[in-house]
Amino acid sequence: MRIAKVESRIYRSSFTYGAGESGVGGNLHLRGMDTLLVRIETEDGLHGWGEGFGFNLVDTTKDALDRLLAPACIGQDATDIAGLGLMLARRFHNFGRNGPVTFALSGIDIALWDLKAKREGKPLHALLGTAARTRVPAYASLLRYGVPEDVARNVREAVSRGYRQIKLHEVDLACIRAAREAAPAEIPLMLDINCAWLSVRDARDFCRAVEGMNIRWVEEPTWPPEDFAATAAVRRAARCGISAGENAGGPQDFANLFAAEAVDVAQPSVTKVGGLTALMQVAEMAAEADVELVPHCPYFGPGLLASLHVLAAAEREQPIEIYYADLASAPYGHALDVKDGFIAVPTGPGLGLEPVG
Numbered sequence: 001m002r003i004a005k006v007e008s009r010i011y012r013s014s015f016t017y018g019a020g021e022s023g024v025g026g027n028l029h030l031r032g033m034d035t036l037l038v039r040i041e042t043e044d045g046l047h048g049w050g051e052g053f054g055f056n057l058v059d060t061t062k063d064a065l066d067r068l069l070a071p072a073c074i075g076q077d078a079t080d081i082a083g084l085g086l087m088l089a090r091r092f093h094n095f096g097r098n099g100p101v102t103f104a105l106s107g108i109d110i111a112l113w114d115l116k117a118k119r120e121g122k123p124l125h126a127l128l129g130t131a132a133r134t135r136v137p138a139y140a141s142l143l144r145y146g147v148p149e150d151v152a153r154n155v156r157e158a159v160s161r162g163y164r165q166i167k168l169h170e171v172d173l174a175c176i177r178a179a180r181e182a183a184p185a186e187i188p189l190m191l192d193i194n195c196a197w198l199s200v201r202d203a204r205d206f207c208r209a210v211e212g213m214n215i216r217w218v219e220e221p222t223w224p225p226e227d228f229a230a231t232a233a234v235r236r237a238a239r240c241g242i243s244a245g246e247n248a249g250g251p252q253d254f255a256n257l258f259a260a261e262a263v264d265v266a267q268p269s270v271t272k273v274g275g276l277t278a279l280m281q282v283a284e285m286a287a288e289a290d291v292e293l294v295p296h297c298p299y300f301g302p303g304l305l306a307s308l309h310v311l312a313a314a315e316r317e318q319p320i321e322i323y324y325a326d327l328a329s330a331p332y333g334h335a336l337d338v339k340d341g342f343i344a345v346p347t348g349p350g351l352g353l354e355p356v357g
Helices: 055-073 081-091 100-120 148-160 173-182 200-209 228-237 251-259 275-288 302-313
Strands: 003-013 033-042 047-052 135-141 166-168 189-192 215-219 241-244 320-323 342-344
Touching (some): 033 055, 033 100, 047 302, 055 081, 055 100, 148 166, 200 215, 200 228, 228 251
Parallel strands (some): 166 189, 215 241
């Protein structure tokens, strides 16, 4: 079945995330929460949805999609997902093997998997594995506040909403201690450092400073993220799990990450790594390396749905990341709201939901 159309549009919603007036907000001083929707239609009129990464710079991914990749997809076989992805990656590799080109390719790949599952009349997870979970546990991924009082308030609110795992984006120990005091002792914390430390020693010292706080993992502790030897050195010194992978450019980066024995938890991001095709390759490698797989997933659109189906299909139950931000208008309305700490897996064919608006 041939591809007839590849279209994209930016879905934007205002949002709140619980920061006080003095909070820093991490990287999200945004006009809105942006989602790049990718729609692919075949010559028989069937369509699928995907998502490419970009946040508030999503226009760059949209430009790569519209100007480079979309025209090259027209007339191609929509059922040859891996073959099309390889062709696009090789044809446009001079424009970047990570970044907007790969993000756009990820959106195309997700849309083609949605199409494939729709054509077979099955929910996407049925094509990815056999677990067939009807719901997946969620963890609250809090944004960076930089103020202990804001952190504590939002942790308490997340717990009251039913979350039983919480991730922080804080590097200040006072903020992390405030979170630990606000959450019940049995609720693990995950710490996304966003490559804050420039030396293994600083990252090691940080990991030792948070010992005894029920930390499930410290995420991407050092800069640059592709220095897997440094990540491995931190892992050897730490007494908590180490995770990484959201900045990986493809499965080969994960092969190198695993070869270095750098992580306890691998975090491929479906809208960045090359889509579902690449993510499932990473999942296979992670299983062989005895590394947990918990996808990076700060999304509200098809990227969230694709990650949800991956976790619904996986042999081992793992939580899905949910950005702790309240959108005025989410791409799927309230269909993916967290209830009692879980998200229900859509049962319709493909991704199972259509974006609103």
